[in-house]
Amino acid sequence: MDFPLFHLDFMGNRMLVALIAIIHVIINHALAVGFIPLVTFLEFRGYQKKQRNAEKGEAWDEVARKLLFFAFIITTTIGALTGVGIWFATSLANPASIGSLIRVFYFAWFSEWIVFVLEVIFIMIYYLTWKKSKQSARNKKRHIIFGFWLSVFSFLTMAIIVGILGFMMDPGSWEAQKTLASGFFNPLYFPQLIFRTPVAMMMAGCVALLYTAFMLKKGNPWRPEILKHISFWILLWMPIAAVGAYTYYWYIPRAMIGNLPVALATQQFQSWYDSLLIVMIVSVAVGFFISILGTLAPKRLPKYLLIIPVLVSFMFLGTFERLREFIRKPYVIGEYMYANGILVEEYPLYQQSGLLKHTPYSSISAITEENKLEAGEAVFNIACTRCHTTHGINSVVVNFEKMYGNQDTLSTDAMKAYMKNMHNVRYYMPPFPGNDAELDALAAYIAEQQKRPQQLEGAQIKGVDVKELDY
């Protein structure tokens, strides 16, 4: 409406945001929240072993340092950039809503930023002072204590990030008038945290196991014992993760009931819910098996197989993040702004006098027979592209075809009837914001897209048309 609209016609804008956010969450969990305590733990064991066997202690210390090095490289590059990238992507995907959210939740974002800065600085300090810490036992002790506090701190960052990410990607449940705290601590927040913490620890263990197995040569005398310790670490968190998973699994439907008024969504939810259970069981089983093997017979641990638990735990987190799909709402800010960036309050105006008349970013004001398709495209852009593509992911054409049983041609009348009421049957979609002429143009455009598919380019490629408005 009030912004040139960036649009990815294959991937869809939401997918872009989800991709960046999920990479960020995985790095945050596996390589910060879970990794720092693991590294500190290994460093501490090295310090203990050094009392009796200097060479051995040194080797342990070195493994811990190399693990941290790996985490340090990834978090300060991909981790940091995806963190910033969430802002970039969300503001491209939905400028009107992020522009509003940022005003309402400026302080939440600002405090997340402070935490983010501190985290990066602390990780740098921890890593860059490692060499110095070897100079004396006292330095080492101090360094280990620093590692301990850093672990606590990274846990806090997760606790904050989980809350904030949750609403950045699906902020619909934040009512405009609600306080920060009530939005932050939604009913699933604590069950999530209880569950995410041990999962992060396990993920860190899996990554560390893989990395160590490749880093240390087969003949290294300390290798089996180190692998054993890391396996044991995974094993240690396993029961906690299982309990966390169960708690969470138990909580989901109870917290969701209010969110699922439509039965069809329930069907989808049910199948997701079933697959979540399977994924949970499989990943716990795989992790259990590998870590038992690693604890009891570290020499036998086949190193290529170690990729499996890493992949499984990533998959696990991915499945888990899909939950957001089911709590989606038509709003970005509850009862205030819809996901298409249009305010609830503005709807009567647009529905009465049309969308196009009020946007500077379309050359059309009045729809005629000649400009109908062009107008339809402009309406599609405003009303649907924040969530749909023409032919890519969540394609509007495919959606209609599926709905009407893949009939040869989509009927414009049927589509019009559907779009007029779509918010009643698919509660996650906002009502159609325009007037009848625009509805007509949109249906004609979609029908045309089915007959002669054409990519819809976003403003980043084809620019914008501009008209002067009367005011």
Next chain:
Amino acid sequence: MITALINQIPVPKDIPLDLPLPEWILVVILIFSFLLHILFINLMVGGGVLTFWYELRGLKNKDYDTLAREIASTITVNKSLAVVLGVAPLLSINVLYTVYFYSANALTGAMWISIVPWVAVAFLVFYLHKYSWDRLADNKALHLGILSIGVFSFLMIPFIFLTNINLMLFPEKWAEVSGFFDALTLPNVFPRYFHFITACLAITGFFLAFWFGRKGYTMNENFKNLSKKTIKKQMLNLALAATGMQFIFGPLLFLTLPTQGVTWGLFWVIAGGVTVAVIVVWQLWKLLNDEKEIVGRRYVWLVVLFTVLVGFMGTGRHMYREDALKTHKQMMAERTATHWKDVQKAHEGLLMPEVETDEGPVSPGEALFNNNCAVCHAANNRLVGPPLTEVVPIYENNSEDLKKWIKEPGRKRMDYPPMAGFPNLTDQELTDISKYLLEEEWN
């Protein structure tokens, strides 16, 4: 058609929410956090360029290779700080210039989002370069090749930011650009760019003079001939030369600014900055001729001067932004006000076009049907669901079963998708719908 559109100024509406803080506080946060961010960006970009330069010279004189390595080790920290410190100004500019900034972002969207993977890769490349120094000691061509990818990226990425910041100031150009490269060629991007790169070199030279000239720095034992004093001198030379160059790039930038934002106030602020710059150059010259090994009190004095200089320039930049957008902001405010009056009118029903007066009042059942079922069922056409002429007769005189179906539909026709149930409807509503369905004539 196209020519008629050129130079149309888009006047969108502003976001109708209050700023989270008084505007002046946000402006202070913006300027301050931005300068902090840009300081580390300067050190990161300048550090990259200098590493490349000295490693190249190191091919002939090993000492310079050692120096390059020392400089490279500062980049790691500076680049991490640069990124994380960038978030605060990003947030603040998002809040203060929402419409302008996001519009520019969208218009250059592909490049804008590519910053994320590109910077991540560039950082990884710098790590690779740093940690492969010994391993690639015998293959300098490859090692320098790796570095050149990183440095090239550092030199290109600023274009994306500058293009955005520039484009956002000129709404009248928005209709003209299609894609990043159009926006890149708007006047003023290149002068800004050279001004920026030169500043990177000046700041980095100045910083490294301290870095190598500080008391706590002990010379790496690998240095054979290069002394602390020579290094310090080279760095100060660079700072001086680059600062001197700004007397060319600065005026170039100022003269290519589109005139609409240039005011006397801006002129005086810039003039103030230039005066400080002259003092900076003079003091740099004196520092350069100090024969001491260690940077002393004069250095601290120069830090203060530089800060004042940057403060002037940062303020000037902000004033220009405000002035350039003043007219447009006003237009936007007027349009927003009118818009909300229209919204008000719409709420009072004043804008209703020829309201299609429905014949007679609608029964509750009909209203419910229109809202919930009409999407999928029509009288005698197949929509998503079967036509009513087909299904209603099934429930002739059997409203209880019909209600049951609506609440929890079963599965019957395999050439149709399943119907979604309506467990949210109350019993009364179900009765109303059934009554309406069964009593109406469908044909």
